[in-house]
Each structure stands twice: as structure tokens, then as C-alpha cells.
Amino acid sequence: MQLETYISDLLYRYECVTIPEFGSFLTQSVSATIDDSSNAFYPPKKMLSFNEQIQKNDGLLAHYISDVEQISFENANQKIAKRVAVLKSNLALGETITFKNIGELVFNTEGKIMFEPSYQINYLTDAFGLSQFVSPAITRETYVEQVEAIEKVVPLTITKEKRKNRSYLKYAAVAVVALTISGFIGSNFYANEIEQHNQMAQQEATKQLDNKIQQATFSLNPLPAAKLTVTKQTGNYHIVAGAFRVEENCDTKVAELKALGYSARKIGVNKYGLHQVVYASYEDRLDALKALRTIKKEQNKEAWLLVQALD
Incomplete structure (x- = not known):
């Protein structure tokens, strides 16, 4: 009898699954966690534990086995009792009992059952599809730009006599102002030309699209309606x-x-x-x-x- 399979099925829906005269597997819901040291993300889950003090038969496991295997409740309890006897015998011999997808059980030096849960299955159904993953740490690099500004100031001394000989400086200044104004006017003219071009291109594209839509327009003869029979699934x-x-x-x-x-x-x-x-x-x-x-x-x-x- 695959006892661990039945226990695993019940752990999805119940917080406590008791093996009569042996102990109980308990679940406790925990929130999602992040391990800062390893940058690992752990989804919300049910934490498994084992308590050998809870051994009273609540009938949950036996009823489930009875339903699945189509046997009587009494026969299900007898099967559980036989398996418990084997488990206790193996533990007494120092063996480690492995319940697949649940965990491992072993006696400690004091003769108490120690439980190590398995992390292969998350029994929290609301977290189905979520798995553990590791996200690498985000590192940000700061680039420092060092700019050295070296200004060389050369004093320019112009005497009254030399100013007469350098009247061309006045005309050079006027020329710089004129070039600046003409450049501004030219840039505005160029921008306007681009805007007009974009508008014309958009109008032309719209016109071509309308023509294609008109050319693609055609009529279809109505087809007879198809009758489909759909069976609606029900059940909880x-x-x-x-x-x-x-x-x-x-x-x-x-x-x-x-x-x-x-x-x-x-x-x-x-x-x-x-x-x-x-x-x-x-x-x-x-x-x-x-x-x-x-x-x-x-x-x-x-x-x-x-x-x-x-x-």
C-alpha cells in the first residue's frame, strides 16, 4: 500500500493528516520570503512538520483509503496498522523512513522521531505554478567625469592710434550678428519645409490606404448557419x-x-x-x-x- 501517496493527496486539502498509533503530519501556511544572502525568492507555501504525540485515529486517512481502494473502513484501518508496525520496526533498527514528496523520519539518540521535510512539492494550492528562483543582485556603476577647464586670459590693449587702424573689428562683429540672424531664419524655414513634407506624405499615405480598402471591398453570399452541440461541464x-x-x-x-x-x-x-x-x-x-x-x-x-x- 502506497501510504505516502494517500497522505500526499490529503495534505493539499487538510492541515493535519494522522497515521493512527504513529503520529501526524502538520502543515502551516507561510508567506513568500526572500533570502538576502543568496537573492533567492521562495513563493508562499505550506510548511510541513511531524508530531508523534498526535496519534488518535480521526478516520480521515482510513476513509480516504476506503474510498480510493473501494474497501471497507475496517479493512482500511487494518492495512494502516500493518504498515505502522513495519514503520516502527524499521525505525527501531536505525533505518531512515522516506515518504516520497513528504520527508524523512528517523530515531534520534533519545528514541524520538526526527522529521526532515521534503521541498520538492508545495502543498499550498493557491501558489500552484510558482517556483523558487534566484535573481542576481542589481549593481549600479557610477561614472565620474572629471573636467578640467583651463582658461587663458590674454589681455588685449588697444591704444587710440591702433584703434584707427583696426576698424575692421567693428565690421567683423556686425558680420557675426548677421550670420546668426540668417542662420535662425534659415533653420525656421527648413523646419517649416519638413513639417509641410510630413503632412503631404501623411495625406498621400491615407489616400492610398483608402483606395486599397475600396479595392478590397467585396460581397459574400451568406452561408447557412452551422448548428453546434456543446456539452457544458459541471461538477465541483x-x-x-x-x-x-x-x-x-x-x-x-x-x-x-x-x-x-x-x-x-x-x-x-x-x-x-x-x-x-x-x-x-x-x-x-x-x-x-x-x-x-x-x-x-x-x-x-x-x-x-x-x-x-x-x-
Whole structure:
């Protein structure tokens, strides 16, 4: 009996899953965190822990096994008891018990069970599709420009007699002013020419576009209306295939699953803004669990069951 598979399924929906006469796996939701030392981003998740003091049979695990394997509640409890006996025996021999996707259990020097959780699966369904990633630190470089201004001041002394011989300076100053004015007028004229050219080009482009639209206009004979029969899916049990930030990827996934024969569809956006795609929806919980086990085995190990009433 794959006990860890049943426990893993229940951890998505419950905060405590008890193995009678052995202990309980507990979950606690934690917010997203950032490790400043490694620049790693960790999405929100359920933190796993184990408490061997909680051993009273609450019936949750046995009822789930009974539903999945189609056996009686008593037979399910007997199977659990046999597995617990083997687990305790292995721990007493110093072995490490590994529950896939959950963690490892081992006795410490004091004979107490120590638990090391696995970080391969995030059991918080609201964070489905979010994964850990490392973002490199942003470094900013400052470029300092050093400008050395060297001004050489050469005094110019003009005597009264020399000023008579250098009257050309006056005309040079007038010429500089004239060139400045003419350059300003010329630049304005050039800018106006560019503006007129742009307007004419835009008008011509608009005219050509109108002509092409008129030439492309044609009439179509009305086609007979096609009648399609669409079967609307119902049910509150949905097998989730994935969640996507970009809706185009969501549509691509739906098309791929439909090509494989599934009744795939989109069921909306969760509170993290991710578009969710499901293999199918079911009215009956047992039918959904059977389909989930088949999909996990043959198609997608990361598929999970969402219990939610859709609008």
C-alpha cells in the first residue's frame, strides 16, 4: 500500500493528516520570503512538520483509503496498522523512513522521531505554478567625469592710434550678428519645409490606404448557419493540469489536452492572477479521484484535485 501517496493527496486539502498509533503530519501556511544572502525568492507555501504525540485515529486517512481502494473502513484501518508496525520496526533498527514528496523520519539518540521535510512539492494550492528562483543582485556603476577647464586670459590693449587702424573689428562683429540672424531664419524655414513634407506624405499615405480598402471591398453570399452541440461541464471536482501567467499559454495547453482526448477547459483566474487549466470536471468525488490517479500515473505527476464550486 502506497501510504505516502494517500497522505500526499490529503495534505493539499487538510492541515493535519494522522497515521493512527504513529503520529501526524502538520502543515502551516507561510508567506513568500526572500533570502538576502543568496537573492533567492521562495513563493508562499505550506510548511510541513511531524508530531508523534498526535496519534488518535480521526478516520480521515482510513476513509480516504476506503474510498480510493473501494474497501471497507475496517479493512482500511487494518492495512494502516500493518504498515505502522513495519514503520516502527524499521525505525527501531536505525533505518531512515522516506515518504516520497513528504520527508524523512528517523530515531534520534533519545528514541524520538526526527522529521526532515521534503521541498520538492508545495502543498499550498493557491501558489500552484510558482517556483523558487534566484535573481542576481542589481549593481549600479557610477561614472565620474572629471573636467578640467583651463582658461587663458590674454589681455588685449588697444591704444587710440591702433584703434584707427583696426576698424575692421567693428565690421567683423556686425558680420557675426548677421550670420546668426540668417542662420535662425534659415533653420525656421527648413523646419517649416519638413513639417509641410510630413503632412503631404501623411495625406498621400491615407489616400492610398483608402483606395486599397475600396479595392478590397467585396460581397459574400451568406452561408447557412452551422448548428453546434456543446456539452457544458459541471461538477465541483476539478483535476488541475497547470496554471499560467500568460493566457495564450493557457489556451495552448487546453488545445494540447483536447487533442489527447481530455475534456480540458479553463476555469478562471486564481487570486495570484494565474489562469488555471483542468483535464476535466466531475460531479462525483470518487470518479474524480480515480481519474486523478490515472492521470498522475500516465500523464502528469504534478496534477492535483481542486474542490471548488464555480460560478
